[in-house]
Amino acid sequence: MAAPPRNVDARTAALQRPASEVILKTHTEPSYDLAMERRKATFNVEELSYVLNGGKEQLEKKMRFAEMLSKTSWGDKSRRYFLNREEEYVGALKAALGIWEKMKSERLSLSDGALMRTLVDFPGGLELHIGMFIPSILSQGSAEQQAKWMPLCMGLKIIGTYAQTELGHGTFVRGLETTATYDKQTQEFVVHSPTLTATKWWPGGLGKTSTHAIVMARLMLPDGAGGVRDHGPHGFVVQIRDMDTHLPLPGVSIGDIGPKFGFGGVDNGFMSFDHLRIPRDAMLMRFSKVTPEGVYVPPPPSNSKASYATMVFVRADIVKNSGSVLARAVTIATRYAAVRRQTAPGPGQRELQVLDYQNCAATLLPLLAAAYALTFMGEDMMGMYRKFEADRDAGRFEGLPELHALSSGLKALCTWIAADGIEECRRTCGGHGYSRLSGLPTLFASYVQNVTWEGDNNVLCLQTARFLIKALAGVKAGRRVEGSAAYLNDAATELAPGRRCAAAGEACWLRPEVAAAALRHAAARSCATAAETLAAASGGRLVFEGAPWNSNTVDSIRAAKAHCALVLHGTFLASVARLEAGAGAININTSTAAAVPSDDADAGAAGAGAGGSLRLGGAAAGVLRQLAALFALEVLERGGGLAVLLEDGYMSAAQAGALRRAHRGLLAALRPNAVALVDAFAFPDYLLHSALGRQDGDVYRGLLDMARGSPLNDTEEGPAWLEVLRPVLAARSRM
Template identity: 65%
Template sequence: MANAVDERTRALQERSSALVTAQASDPRADIAAERRRASFAPEPLTYLLNGGKAKVERRAELARILTQTPWADKSNRHFLSREEEYVGGLRAALGIWRKMKDEGLGMQDGLMMRQLVDWPGGLELHIGMFIPTIMSQGDAEQQAKWMPLCTSLQVIGTYAQTELGHGTFVRGLETTATFDKQTQEFVIHSPTLSSTKWWPGGLGKTATHAVVMARLMLPDAATGRVADHGPHAFIVQLRCPDTHRPLRGVTVGDIGPKFGFNGVDNGFLQLDHVRIPRDHMMQRFSRVTPEGVYVPPPPANAKASYATMLYVRADIVRNAGYFLGRATTIAVRYAAVRRQTAPAPGERELQVLDYQNTSGTLLPLVAATYALWLMGDDMMAKYKRFEADRDRGEFGALPELHALSSGLKAVCTWITADGIEECRRTCGGHGYSQLSGLPSLFASYVQNVTWEGDNNVLCLQTARFILKTMAASAAKGGAGPAPGGSAAHLAAGELRRELGARCAARDEACWLQPDTVAAALRHRASRLAVTAADTLRAAAGGRLAFEGAPWNGSTLALIAAARAHCELQLALNFYAALQRWSSEGALSPVCLAALSRLAALFGLGRLELGLADLLEDGYMNGAQAAALRRASRGLLAALRPDAVALVDAFGFEDYYLHSALGRHDGDVYRALLDMAQPSPLNATEEGPAWEGVLRPAMQAARRGGGGVAPPLSKL
């Protein structure tokens, strides 16, 4: 409510206001000054990271269009109930679908809009897993039948694998698919409470169909026995297309509110002797004949059915960089305009980013974002090469891709989940507000640590690959071709050389050289791989036992080896990208110099976390470790002028970030006030509790004369 102020009051206040405003700063001016002091212009880097100038400009155009589209409006997003989140997310997803169809837009535009709207809903697994499973595991006839239904939304699917009692351990799934030769059908059944499917997105109230992972059971009429052929994928119809009510034998529903991601109707599913046609089994690689004979995949592609999981894990690695990039963009921009504590009376307060503890938190996370972003691009390229090989019947790259995607999924999601929370904390009290965009970002992302494979279990899969690769090379006596790709350092000859190597760094300058950092990371990965193997052999009486008590009693060493292996890959890929860009002339020398410092900061950060391993091993001494730390601190100062430019280069639009603190123009305090206005509590001046709660209580107190107030110590 505006206040009519007389001239005497204005004059009285004028000097007091002048005293404060003389020391105040405009955050918009601060962020503009940050961009002027940067050593490079971020636009060329933005184009390089995002697939070219045309894509960046198209994305910006789509963001502008979406800000004016009712179903894509974000102004009220932070204040929605769970039901409103679900309905709104589904409406947005269908809005994108219709816009693509009506305007003839391509898939790239659709994916851009989906990312920009950033409203996970009931179509997530239809797009992300149901369709990819049909494309990767369905034969030509199945694809011809189901894909038109999927793309026209006559069918909406999900992917039902995880159960109440089993998730990561797929072989332990309890849902069964029993073949009935007489009717040429499979009977899909949930025989136990723990076999209830639990967690699939879109299953609760959206999906009409599901790819159900169930153990294939083939009865033998002659012997009365049942052959268990393990988990296979089956398409099961769940709901009537006309009424959307569950079919007979199908019990399905929503699992309730979660830590985040509440626009998605994650669901439960129980199947009571539900019959499906024989050709609803995904049969590109294996099938059941009309006579009830199981035709397994050829040995070369026996694990081809895992292709969907490989794709999802590779995509999770790619998304880790995007999510951490959003968090670091918000936190760095805010730290550049937030001021705290004047160095002397009458002076302006310091920018929070100028405090070493803040830059020491945020700049390594910016470095990690680039490492994850580039690794994500590389993993998707590797997956596309695998798809091409698979279509030719070649599966030689599968073991390494499986191991690498498993370990990187774990390491990258750990880094990102922890990093988002670190970014939120650096934003102080405002970081606790949903308006900052960080709490919802964390709540939506942290599920990645456990879904599509528990991270520790996935690390163990990587460790298994590491140990088997080492054993295979050792069996040859180090002769023959060394393991290639990410496993090159695991060849017997390389391991012998590594274990005898010592750090050559003489001073801080040495630690800024890629070769020095890479050598230390490689040595650590090699040492921990050998330690894991020695630990397992000691527990198993001198042999490598990949299951049972010896394996279970060695998991700490195994996980440590897997993490070190993946951290090495992240750093090597970062350095390789910079070398490629340099040779191609893709970026200016000053930009490459800043990125080289960033790559060094990432590598040194990983080494700092593993210093105990390197000191214990004798690879380096205390003086070298101290020089490493000094080099890392020096990089913080060297990178400080480029902090805002480095996050600007990610190219995230304000519409996409939806954060009062991460605005490109730095006008954070005005944004906080503006974004708070749509709160339902602000719908009336007196508030929703006045009539029914506050007013009766206060009036009763007045009628009672107030009484004697309790002492404050009792309140």
């Protein structure tokens, strides 16, 4: 608590007054600085906020929910940064159940629940129940299985998780070692972990919360000759705990995997099986089946890839979430950089705002541009997934290869950008960024696992590269490519000797078509290089396995990154054009996996369709196009594009220099709108939970107020005084 004011004698006060006046002459209140920053905006911030938040009603609902949640016992964040692991786990579970109960008692929609989960921002034991268990049943379960399991899921009569990753296998799903062997005599599967490395490892909610799990296991059917035939990984709904005692069932060994880098509220777990028997109908059978006689019925050819649905959905959702998370980090860092002052230019002058230093602007403004790029890409990605669902239900799967490749590469690139961006934001905040009270360490620790889960990013890039190399080979064989890789149709012309960049000077780089052309050429060249090196390693053929493929991964990953950067830039520009034309709004607030996929009619209520009558004004659209230009030039300058283009001969040294000058010019042009652009995300203080990112700019008061809540401050002398410090200090008097 704060110390009470002292009664200072008049002589002491008079002595100190001149010294205080010297300090006050150059002192600036940070809240004043932030207010002045907002006056510099050249566009209507409220208008952009409505567009980014799904409309005025949705934005007002977000603020209303934030106020309501802050007043609940389970939504109160005042002690959040001071919890131990057990308190985090229990608190996060209470928050999840509190939201569930509020949805039920107030008849709120699934999208309302998703919004509340985003605002409470307390990942816990229900994450995979909501994000993967339910979506898997909806996408992979038969109509009968959905009728059986969904009421139990939605009523929280059971709590599920998704158990795929094992100690010895993650991204390589075909290598999983858990088996499900069919017993025709009893019409059961025997689920077993034949090795230590077959132990399931990492599923969220598995450690102490879940009663059921979708277990990915290799389906083994007896071949009649004493052996088995391996039909590869399939999903099984397995009860793992007793519903009355919550103890593990016989044949199931479960536990929590222990402390992690972050995500302390989630009880990630381990699990192994010892000849556990489950009924035949525990296998998810929407597409492939096992008959009572033990005959495997594969999915029809048109549905052979339908099992990709949940995986693609989760990756698309990760892409969507990356924009919101990076936007939160950039909001905190930009507001703080606008009020933090460092180094006076001369005696008696005020110190400069940190954001006015070019190096700081060169860190934060490109990240701000990336946050917008990822936000628009996330919305577009979920639109692609919804189209895939509609096509899938109609039996059409022709768009799946590209969606799989795009969701893989974008999941990788977007999570790399977001995770690295959060850490860069933290560093720009100096020493105060190291404090958890800034909100940035926790945000980073809770997010950084995204670069690994749902597929290691490098492996996912290789999946994208394989698609691109095959597409390029198809073009050479006379087959056209559709979708995001359509630029490869013109690869021969694009990469012909003599093809040169059209930029005639610095101003040219601000034209979107010039930057887009450079990104397109870099993507085409990177893909062609990867194909050429693979062919060389394969003896003239394209071999996507073994030594040839393994010796080509660096070039392949570079090709995937270049392709996805091109897609991000194109989507950025297309999104701004649509919004300017009044074609709808987006919603940065909710993660789709926080509800359920769109098999449920309400799940997408807060998505792109909301606020369809909104229109983005010309001033705001112009600023966003400046951000898109900065994003493109940042990718070219710092993302490796320049090296490719200079080596290729597409660009001259003079053009590269002009690009750098254009990049620096955009930093100066966007600087007055920096705070306005983060304000447009409209993150309430309740969500940011950051002393440095406060909307009112009163950052130092925020740090002090939050620090006083530390449990170490519950007593003035501290918890070590009686037993540890006092005996040592008392010994002084005896020396």
